[in-house]
Amino acid sequence: MLETQVGPLTVQEWGLALIGISSLFTIGRFMFGGKKTAGSDNLAPASCLGCGWQGNVSKYHRTCPKCGNNITRLQRGDP
Numbered sequence: 001m002l003e004t005q006v007g008p009l010t011v012q013e014w015g016l017a018l019i020g021i022s023s024l025f026t027i028g029r030f031m032f033g034g035k036k037t038a039g040s041d042n043l044a045p046a047s048c049l050g051c052g053w054q055g056n057v058s059k060y061h062r063t064c065p066k067c068g069n070n071i072t073r074l075q076r077g078d079p
């Protein structure tokens with residue numbers, strides 16, 4: 001059964017190939033996708049509605065560094 005030829009490979013070889021491909025995807029996601037969460041992740045672009053200041057502010061401290069107005073607007077949308 002496992003030696004049944006399907007295309008260029010047998011069923012057993014297809015199974016091993018699928019395992020290898022899926023593990024490669026897992027490694028690739030770990031290497032290229034894992035770095036995005038590190039660093040200045042809690043900074044977001046914002047603009048002050050009071051004085052018009054624009055820049056990056058922490059998502060947890062929404063106060064304008066220029067006028068102290070706490071009505072800064074996150075341009076990426078509020079969480």
Ligand SMILES: [Zn+2]
Nearest residue numbers: 048051064067
């Ligand atoms: Zn301001």
